[in-house]
Amino acid sequence: MKPCFQQDGRRSFLKKSTALVALYLTPSVFVKAFAVDTIVPMPIPKEKLTITINGKKLNLEIDARTTLLNLLREELAFTGTKKGCEMGQCGACTIHINGKRTKSCMQLALTHQNNKITTIEGLSEGEKLHPMQAAFIKHDAFQCGYCTSGQIMSAVTCVREGNAKSRASIQAYMDTNICRCGAYQNIVDAIAEVAKTGVKI
């Protein structure tokens, strides 16, 4: 399937990044096999990965083809991070890597040796919600809840990185995260309120 993209800036960036990940997702051994159209049975390429997730350092041995998103969801049961497109286009899989928001579906897990990952599960302290999570509830900034983890992870860095100065700047920063239920106005309200309180997040 070759998706067709229009030529404006954001969408053509998405196109390029999609193509790059497609390449990454095909390990060289398979690319070679594909090219000559023959397959020699081979073991699953396992590699060692040391990674810190929500403050816990993990030493793992993983399938080299695993994306960070699938590692979180399928191997480590951090299902709060959502799979919405696997093309880096919807933002449902947004997490923080060393404090920067990143779409985890576009990242091969192995490229994150020794990195610190924060997922939605790592945002709250036990039962105590993070101020952004509380603001999302207060403003009813979601309906089905499926894009919510990604929206919240982006919302936190939006404030942290100083992008919440106006509604327009919040919206521009948050354009990376699609909400099909259409909770956009409430999401912006939640972010604006957290930014206004000045609480360190």
Add this chain to the structure above:
Amino acid sequence: MKSNNNTIFWEDERVDGAEKVNGKAKYAAEHSLPNMAYAVFVTSTIAKGSIKNIDTSKALAMPGVLDVIYYANCPSVPGYISNAAERPKNAIEWRGHKVLHDNKVRFFGQPIALVVADSFESANAAIRFVKAEYAPESFETNFDKARLDAKNLKINSNYKRGTEKKFKEAFAFVESEFNIPIEVHNAMELFATIAHWEGEDKVTLYDKTQGPKSTQFTVSRTFGIPDKNVRVIAENVGGAFGSGLRSWANVPAACIAAKKLNRPVKLVLTRPQMFSLVGYRPQSWQKLGIGADAAGNFVGISHEAITNTSRYEDFREGIVDASKFLYACENVDTKYQLLPLDLSTPVWMRGPGEASGCFALESAIDELSYKLKMDPIELRLKNYTTINPENKLPFSDINLKDCYAYGINKIGWKNRPTVPGSLKENGWLIGYGMAVGIFGAGKGSASVRIVLSNDGKLLLECGVSDMGPGTTTAMTILASEAMQMPIQKIKFKLGDSDLPPGPSQGGSGTTSTVGSAVDLACKTLQQKLKEIAIKSAPVFAGMNAEALEVKNEIVISKTDANAKMAIIDVLKLANQDKIDLTITSNGKTAAQLKFTSNSFSAHFVKLGVNPKDGTIKILQVVTTGDAGKIISPKTARSQMLGGVVGGIGMALSEKLEIDHKTGQIINASFGGYHVPLHSQIPPTDVWFVNKPDPNINDIGAKGIGEIALIGLAAAITNAVYNATGKRVRDLPITPEKLGFKSKV
């Protein structure tokens, strides 16, 4: 916190909010079972024909691959047998495309094989090595071309009252054609099924569905097993907008694979597959003629429509229905035809039928208002009716006039230019537009289990689902109001076919249907409590149940405030650890059937059009709903906001693109199919009439899911006309359609 009746306090927040913001809410694909395998579809690369051969050898040689299932090795499925005589008695034929069953290709992207592996990575890596050899056949996916040949059309239904095409004799009339492309639901959660056969004829499914009970029925009949042996769990549904109202290929495919491999199988669709495998709003062509006398009274309405369906199934919707009854008019004729194409089957999408139909009707009324030199709201008021002119029954309630009044004031309608293209702000052309939405308000049957424990907690259960509107919250609030009891002590459980039967969540009917059952369950429980209290507690000795009431967690005499007892003490005194009842609430009563019930909306839009390049910026939306009593104000407001966003997408950007040379969808991703983003959303006001409808059900509530979107697109095109003098009748509105060259 809000005060309710001055005595009860309830949070106005979503009751399941915390688990949705902390990532704990589990959706279908997020369950994990021991020894679970992963499945990925291989899809066709032709639009029509047959498969001569599938070479699975290379894929099977890939590490981790367990099986490649396709027509040649697919186990027999009772519901796949077409001949009723050969089909087991308890099986019903699968409706639609029988996935993995035969070698026929019916649309581009149809699943032709299923790779199953012990990990997602292994399955995903192997799909490209499954090679199919095809015998292609000629096909047609071009709606605009095919609809011109009457031979291609299937007559579906005609309707007439009064004289046909009467509008043409009117003082003023318009007759216009409208085109709406295929739109795709594209909920954020990908369709997913985990199937686990726990015995030869017993299966549990974690599935993305709007109806756990309907999926249970589909699966039991497809596999010819008893209903009670099929359990469908859908505790959280990540949006669906209609696409979850039936089961698609992922359901039987996961069941087949799990059965064949004798281990649980997880099958998750990809985003591109979400464009071709789980339905869509059909493409439509409409012709609408409407005429009025000099005073603005409608003389005639003629509404013709064609929508596409697939070659293998008929999908029809109520696209011409609103024209029959939204306004007073003696002469109305409608004609609706289907156009089968070599595409997958459409399905209901938010505001099914009416979203397309009201776009035509409400645009045409706006056009007519300019011909009459009459304000479009005045024109609508001129033809306002409280009696449904199609079935002659009074509307159970209609307050659209209040919606108009609110919107006129809030949007600043007085600033609307009467001459299009004559108002500018900051260099932008400014326009105002409005349109009306309407949708049927039903009430069906539902069962609810209600359990009051002697610790004072109340549990309610119903096998409905909540795809996002906040059903869990609304039902908890309803129980809280009916029982006069704090919301924190109440739990409403849904999303499991093992619970008492509830409807599929759809057609804006959940609150009315399940809400009525919740209300009835609470009243029944109160009655039971009173009876137990009279029997067990000396303080109520000799009293009638009618003399007692249950509120604030006590049973109390209406006349003697000293005669009271806490409900937990009543249970303890009666030596009961709980009261456990299951009640069924039925459809409309004979009295309710003397009315015709609908929800209504009126949307108001102010927008700017950049005169240099045709860019449209929506500046403000006011959306108003007339849907009886609003049970859960906060979530209802969110639903209306969501409808506005959906309507903006419909009006400005959403369009499925098909390459008619190959039949392939060429924009099957969020990069190509543009849904609205944060920065495209204007400040939006939501307002409800919020008056109980006395004739729909005991709770006075009607649905809002559909009316939130229906009419919105027309309000936008009407505002674009007001701003520019250019009437766009083909969605989505693009700068090119306003006469500007594409920047690409």
